[in-house]
Amino acid sequence: MDPILDPLNDAQRAAVLHGDGPLLVLAGAGSGKTRVIVHRVAHLVRVRGIAPWHVLCVTFTNKAAGEMKERLVELLGPEAEQAWVSTFHAFGARFLRREAQAAGLSPSFPIYDDGDQLGLVKRLLAEAHVDALTPREVLSRIDRWKNAGLSPGEVRAGDRDPSGQAALELWRRYERALGRAGAVDFGDLLMRPLKLLELDEAVRARWSGRFRHVLVDEFQDTSPAQYRLVRHLAGGRGNVCVVGDDDQAIYRWRGADVANILDFDRDFPGTTVVKLEQNYRSSRQILDAAHAVIEKAARRREKRLWTAREGGAPLQLLVSEDEHQEGERIARAVQAAHRGGVAWEEIAVLYRVNAQSRALEAALRAARVPYVIVRGQSFYERAEVKDAAAYLRLALEPRSDLDLLRVVNRPSRKIGERTVALLQERAAAAGLSLFESLAGLESAAELKPQARKALAGFRDLVAGLHARVGALAAGEAVRAVLDGTGLIDKLRLEGTDESVERAENLLELLAAAREFDEAQGRAPPAADPEEPVPPPISRFLEQIALLGEADGPTPEGRVALMTLHAAKGLEFDAVILAGMEEGTLPHQRPWHDDAPAERAAALDEERRLCYVGMTRARHQLSLSLARRRMSYGEGGPTFRSTEPSRFLGDLPQELFGLPPRGAPPAPRGPVIRRPPGALPGDPHVELDDAPPEEAGPAERSIDWSFDQTEGGGAFARGARVRHAQFGEGLVRGSDGPGGDAKVTVAFFSVGEKRVLARFLRPA
DNA sequence: CTGTCGGCGTTTTTT
DNA sequence: ACGCCGACAG
Structure with missing residues (x-):
């Protein structure tokens, strides 16, 4: 063996x-x-x-x-x-x-993460009095250049449009600032x-x-x-x-x-x-569906996954009126899966943009479904945690101006804007870091004795930490910062719910640092004796900075909510893809306004994203869409009607467990109009709403099987209908010609029921 | 210097 | 709806 x-x-x-x-x-x-x-x-x-x-x-x-x-x-x-x-x-x-x-760096150089970079760019933009560019724009240019492996001198002429030129100029300043701070950013x-x-x-x-x-x-x-x-x-x-x-x-x-x-x-x-x-992961149905989507990509290496498994559960399509209802339906689908024996942590709800998580979260909470949002940094992005981290970085590298600016007055020690401005002025004039300029300012005539004293106190604090922190274990270093700076004491004094939580977060950071020390102790000695060992706290900070999306373990007993990007590399028994709409998936932004080649490439990427999402599922895949979606919140500026995603249109209907094409059509009579949100040739669509008194809350939906023939606008007598709970039946009659009408259905299982369905009015 | 209020922009994805 | 920033009052 x-x-x-x-x-x-x-x-x-x-x-x-x-x-x-x-x-x-x-x-x-x-x-x-x-x-x-x-x-x-x-x-x-x-x-x-x-x-x-x-x-x-x-x-x-x-x-x-x-x-x-x-x-x-x-x-x-x-x-x-x-x-x-x-x-x-x-x-x-x-x-x-x-x-x-x-590299001309100290071995314990600080790493500036995305937020730090943004803060730095923002400051530089203000200093350079540039307001034509947003910090984000500048940063994404810099990022792109760095990813391409370029230095400022190598930027191509094509990027030297006016705003490119301005960004380039800022990049140079940015690099100088990093150099002065002895820091390094992600791209570096x-x-x-x-x-x-x-x-x-x-x-x-x-x-x-x-x-x-x-x-x-x-x-x-x-x-x-x-x-x-x-x-x-x-x-x-x-x-x-x-x-x-x-x-x-x-x-x-x-x-x-x-x-x-x-x-x-x-x-x-x-x-x-x-x-x-x-493929060893997914059912045949899921693979077929994923393949139907990906094979339409314009540029790819031809290949086809296969599985030795047979069959599997049909795909499920959830159609909702808006994002709130979508959340409710997804919550119900999740509960149904759980009742069917799938553990909570084996269920994932995936979406294209983070903003979608809000409505989903609200609905899951209302339905008492346990969930976690899997998004990377959240914990380490908390302001108080970043403050503590900034102190630690400053202790290791006092030249790190960005960190100094962050914490000079945190917790408040009466060093205000004017004092800081003066400090920056002096530092710039002398070509020194802020910390180095601190001493000079303590005797500055412009400042009141009070301010001088505050500055001296701050300098002592940082210098003291600087002297100690390198030799300490990570946990001890964090402890030293928490105690020395009074960060935690100030929060405890406040005594509000929020400040208690923040204090707890700081203790959690301490726990994480101690855990890090323990893990280091367990690890075998480095294989390579020449490898210099930077202070533990420096490596702990590095770990924090580099810790990313979906890195934490998915906690047991919770449904995972995350973006499609974050889902890469993961797998679940049941996956629900939310927002299967044009504009959301594919997302509109990337491909709407560019050159044709660019659009095609961007659209391909959206397609791959959809493919990635679908292939996360082992046994059950549900696709969900809402017919309208509110952006910027309730009553917010925009409100969009949506079309079903083109990717849905690529899926063969049999995958939804429907009779294949050629099944007996509806007996006769006018044909039921396709519900909005249904795709040409797609007969299996869940619709709302049966009033609660006629069908319990869990059954507030019916699945329509409808004829593919176009035309007509009325509910058809004799049309075949499928209900989530009652199974198949025939339409007996309806109150109105389409629109919001009540329909009487004779179900094969339970006899006649009245249910409400909402259809698009004939144009 | 600190804290609060109101207006504004936000939403693509992240190591 | 929310977070951020600038304006204003204490």
Whole structure:
């Protein structure tokens, strides 16, 4: 019995056994791609005698990295801990800490996350008196440039339109500000290692031979900068194994380039390609549906997933009037699944934009369905937590102006706007960091003694922390900050519900830091003695900064709500896709106003997003849409009627468990008009509303089977109807010609019932 | 200098 | 509807 090779199918085994040289594994959803990477590493180590620390695996999320390492340890034992397994960004951070000197950084440099970057850009925009650009616009340009692997000098002429030029100017300022603070942003975690490898002979010599094998997961989502990094790290050996699925490329907007996977064999001649097409996750129905959507993508590598399983539950379509009703229906569908034996945590509700979560949340709460919103940073984005983190970063790196500005007056110590402005002025004039300028200001004649004293107090605080914090365990460092700054005491004094919660959050941060210390204590010593070990608190902060979407474990006993992007890589027994409407999925913004080629590419990405969502489901997939959707809240500025998503139109109706085409048509009479929201050729649509007195709250919907023939506007006598509870029946009569009319239906199971259905009035 | 109120913009996705 | 920012009063 061979634990490495036996559990694999032929294609997986081929990928694992592949010798040296480039390998591209095209791995469809649920085809076991993580398994291939893990087993390949195990094989390299166990059979081919490669030392684990000569193997580098990169993934996109910390969760994926963690899972990979865990499975590797299961297969290989503790020595697997010595393999390099991390996200691109975490790898970049580790690289830079090790090459801190060459990079001109302190080994405990702070990492500025998205919010920090935005704050910095905002400040720079104000200082430069630029108001033509929003901070977001500037940041997304900078981000795009960095993802493309460019330096300010390399920005192409095409980007030098007036606002591009302004953004470029700001980028230069931004880089100077980062440099002064000794800080690094997200993009730098990739860019700076890349530049070092490209430009610094000594660094290249140290790294290009380091990894015998490089394996990349989710390769379809790599940016050009990441791709270049991989090529450098692989050195000349070309032992690169990339695993990905062009159908699941959903990060184009972040600079990911599907071309990386589509053209991989061009950059690495002699690439072996292995396709993994057997799916172990989803039912046949779900795969067929997903395939129907993805096969219409304009640009993709042809492949088709198959499964050895037969059948499965039909797809479910939920049609609602608006987002509130959609929430209610989804809540009901979730409860039904749960009653049917699916654990709460095996159910997920997925949506395109975060804003959709509100209505869903409200409905789930009302229905007493336990849920969690899986969104990354929420905890570490809390203001009080960020304050504490800013103190910690400042303690490690007092030059970090951004952090200093954040906390000078937090908790309030009477250092106000004017004092801070003066400090900034002085610092700018002297070319020093704010912290360095603090001392000079303490004797400034412009300030009242009170303000001087406050500044001196603050400086002592930071200097004291600075002296201690590097030598402390993470937990002790957090404790020192909480005690020294009075952050927690101030909150406790307030005594409001909110301040109590905030204080608790700070204690939770402390607990997290202690847990981090414990985990570090358990980890085996670094394989590599030359690796400098930065202070624990610095690594804890790094972990916080890089912790991302969906990284936390999904808590037991709760339904997971998340964006489609966050759902990548996860799987659930039952999945509900909310907002299957034009404008929402596909989302309108990306493809509405651009050049045709751009639109097609953006629309393809929306299609892939839909595909990713559908393929998360193992057994039950429900698709939900609302016929109108309010944006900007109740009575808010806009209110949109929606069309069903074009992706629904790509689905064969049989997948909804309906009689296939050619089933006996409605006996006679005028034909029932298609309900709004129904698609041409799609007979199976749930509609509201039966009044509660006629059917209990759980049965407030009927499923119509209606004839495909167009025309007519009245409810048809004799038309076939299906009700969620009562099953099939025939329409006996109706009160009106379409619109909101009550219909009497003779059900085959329970006899006549009156139910209300709402149809579109004939045009 | 601090706290509150009212007006405004927001909504694509995130390491 | 909500969060953020600027204006104003204490």
